Amino acid sequence: EKEEEKEEKEETYLKKSSPLPLIDSAIQQAVNLIAACESRLLLALLPPSGTAEQPVTLAWIQEAQMVLFFLIQVLKFESGKGVWNRILPGSIKNFRTAICSLLAWVAQPVSLALEANLMLGDAEDGRGGE
Numbered sequence: 001e002k003e004e005e006k007e008e009k010e011e012t013y014l015k016k017s018s019p020l021p022l023i024d025s026a027i028q029q030a031v032n033l034i035a036a037c038e039s040r041l042l043l044a045l046l047p048p049s050g051t052a053e054q055p056v057t058l059a060w061i062q063e064a065q066m067v068l069f070f071l072i073q074v075l076k077f078e079s080g081k082g083v084w085n086r087i088l089p090g091s092i093k094n095f096r097t098a099i100c101s102l103l104a105w106v107a108q109p110v111s112l113a114l115e116a117n118l119m120l121g122d123a124e125d126g127r128g129g130e
Helices: 002-017 020-045 058-078 083-087 091-107 112-124
Strands: none
Touching: 020 058, 020 083, 020 091, 058 083, 058 091, 083 091
């Protein structure tokens, strides 16, 4: 009997000290943030055109990196709970599409025009094109 009582006390302690309610609350708040900022987060993941009107900047790269990190962390802890799908049905598909376009943009080879400009810039610096 004493062992059973000891086990019950340990189980009660573990239930009271478990961080799961805090994690669930944090997930709920993170998904609420995604709901509030969904259009901005999606925009941050769309690749720029690379033109003068929409250049590739370090700020954009950092923003995309932070958004991806945030989404990955939310999905890692949210998986299996269904909070995201309950609050934002179809949203994961939108993010998946944006991330696929970002990956396709990142994976494409450097354009010949950009490469030529880089080589000309190197030549002007006195370093040559190689």
